[in-house]
Amino acid sequence: MVSAPRRRARVRRLPSIATYAVLVLVVLVDVVASLTGHRGPALLGAMFLPVMLISVGWTVRAARHPSLDPRSRRPWRFLALAFVIHSVYGTLIGMSIQNARLTESDFDGPVVAAVVLRLVEVPVLLAGLLAFSGEPPTVWVRRKLALDVTTVVGLATMGVWYWFVGPGLFAEESLSGMSRLGIVLLPVCDTVLLLGIVTVLMRGVVTTARRPVTLLLAGLTANLAVDSLLTFEAVFRGTGRTALFTDLMTLTPLVLTTAAALEQCRLASGERRADPVPERLRPYTALPYVALALGYTLLFVVAVRAGSFPWPGLVLGAMVMTGAVAARQLVSLQENHQLAVTDLLTGLANRRLLRDHMLRAADRGRRTGRPHALLLLDLDGFKQINDTHGHDAGDAVLVAFARLLRRHTRAADTPARLGGDEFAMLLNGITDHRDAVDVAERLLTELRQGPLVPADGRVPALTTGCSIGIVLSDPQAPEDPHQLLRRADQAMYEAKRAKTQGWLVFREIPAPRSSTRDELTGSGPQDA
Numbered sequence: 001m002v003s004a005p006r007r008r009a010r011v012r013r014l015p016s017i018a019t020y021a022v023l024v025l026v027v028l029v030d031v032v033a034s035l036t037g038h039r040g041p042a043l044l045g046a047m048f049l050p051v052m053l054i055s056v057g058w059t060v061r062a063a064r065h066p067s068l069d070p071r072s073r074r075p076w077r078f079l080a081l082a083f084v085i086h087s088v089y090g091t092l093i094g095m096s097i098q099n100a101r102l103t104e105s106d107f108d109g110p111v112v113a114a115v116v117l118r119l120v121e122v123p124v125l126l127a128g129l130l131a132f133s134g135e136p137p138t139v140w141v142r143r144k145l146a147l148d149v150t151t152v153v154g155l156a157t158m159g160v161w162y163w164f165v166g167p168g169l170f171a172e173e174s175l176s177g178m179s180r181l182g183i184v185l186l187p188v189c190d191t192v193l194l195l196g197i198v199t200v201l202m203r204g205v206v207t208t209a210r211r212p213v214t215l216l217l218a219g220l221t222a223n224l225a226v227d228s229l230l231t232f233e234a235v236f237r238g239t240g241r242t243a244l245f246t247d248l249m250t251l252t253p254l255v256l257t258t259a260a261a262l263e264q265c266r267l268a269s270g271e272r273r274a275d276p277v278p279e280r281l282r283p284y285t286a287l288p289y290v291a292l293a294l295g296y297t298l299l300f301v302v303a304v305r306a307g308s309f310p311w312p313g314l315v316l317g318a319m320v321m322t323g324a325v326a327a328r329q330l331v332s333l334q335e336n337h338q339l340a341v342t343d344l345l346t347g348l349a350n351r352r353l354l355r356d357h358m359l360r361a362a363d364r365g366r367r368t369g370r371p372h373a374l375l376l377l378d379l380d381g382f383k384q385i386n387d388t389h390g391h392d393a394g395d396a397v398l399v400a401f402a403r404l405l406r407r408h409t410r411a412a413d414t415p416a417r418l419g420g421d422e423f424a425m426l427l428n429g430i431t432d433h434r435d436a437v438d439v440a441e442r443l444l445t446e447l448r449q450g451p452l453v454p455a456d457g458r459v460p461a462l463t464t465g466c467s468i469g470i471v472l473s474d475p476q477a478p479e480d481p482h483q484l485l486r487r488a489d490q491a492m493y494e495a496k497r498a499k500t501q502g503w504l505v506f507r508e509i510p511a512p513r514s515s516t517r518d519e520l521t522g523s524g525p526q527d528a
Helices: 004-036 041-064 070-098 108-131 139-169 177-203 210-236 243-269 287-306 310-341 351-368 382-389 391-407 433-449 481-498
Strands: 205-207 279-281 373-380 414-419 422-427 465-472 503-510 516-523
Touching: 004 041, 004 243, 041 070, 041 243, 070 108, 070 243, 108 177, 139 177, 139 210, 139 287, 177 210, 177 287, 210 243, 287 310, 310 351, 351 414, 351 422, 351 481, 373 391, 373 433, 373 481, 382 391, 391 414, 391 422, 391 433, 422 433, 433 465, 433 503, 465 481, 481 503
Parallel strands: 465 503
Antiparallel strands: 205 279, 373 422, 373 465, 414 422, 503 516
């Protein structure tokens, strides 16, 4: 017998399953019709119309979903309006393509209407993209973001002028005035939309539903690719694209945006578990430098094709100078990042980087089902070393202990210094608590085998022990990093209070009435 909650969950999933089934069916019908030669205007309309309606329906659902807060619904309201406009726009473009055998004057009307709708759609889409919540930026962050976005959009402007606007303005006379206007305006609209996409990618998004935003950006980027392809063929009268290729390219952005709205609704309904901790959709900070390199590459290719002797050398020199400046900036950014996320004395990760790696470990654990362990280590007798031998000796102990942690961690693990004589180790992809205990045992054994810092004439050989608190994550119910750190700290404190220079494991044991009680279990290395 299937339980009632599971039966209700299956019923809630039926609309999602039906949506994906329709999308797959449309693609299969298009493939079969193209391969068998039965593709025609009536079939095209029958295929694209339901996909457009489904996309609009799910977007409207996301914009009105009662489980979403007003701030989360706001971008989907803009997007719902934009997709309604896009459906009409796509229909008019389809009419133009289907009637391509007629004279230009016969389908100038749909072209003009499509251009007008695109001019209206793009600002609405831009407002929807910018409405996704990001961390409030400072004045300097806003300025840097504006400059980075300008760099990427500058590359797009170069490409738009070279491939679309220039040829469209100076195209052969047989191209009608209305079609010429559409060829010029549509790439400009796409450049404005690209500004919104790049802004979201560069700024990042703090959200508990990263997958819908990622799918949405992929769909809008695919839409830009489709627009560029169709405009390029309109300018150069390309005939090398098959009908099947064009159909699949046109379907791709509709499918991706539909999936984005559907995933947002499923997350809001609880069918998919959202991320437990709001996490940034990580910004793509390398985009401006990629754009700079591509822009100069395009400029160099055009200069070589021009054939005039001074231009290739001048452009190459400008590329070298700008590349050196960009590389210098990248090195500075990397250095600043390292200073911000590492401990200056030991070179280990600091608390900020450890938290970031713990969030990634929780996300990885949900996918693989394997837990990660956090070890919190506190040196015993460190204050006496500082008081007796001075802070230089204390720093030497900290550096030597950091080297010890590195020797006992894998490439996938993260050793960190949290401050003072407190350290941490994040162990990824372990089987159970015994793996973490083995690491703790090896550390304690090596600490007792000899001095941590050998004598150097100024101070005697220095030895120290440490107390270790261990906590395991639950892959099915990942916790906030602060919660894991608190529990590891509690276990470490109990180990230190026992004065065994050993380890303790923090566990949660199910208790009656669905509550939990905490248990600390462990021992010193000789008492396990």
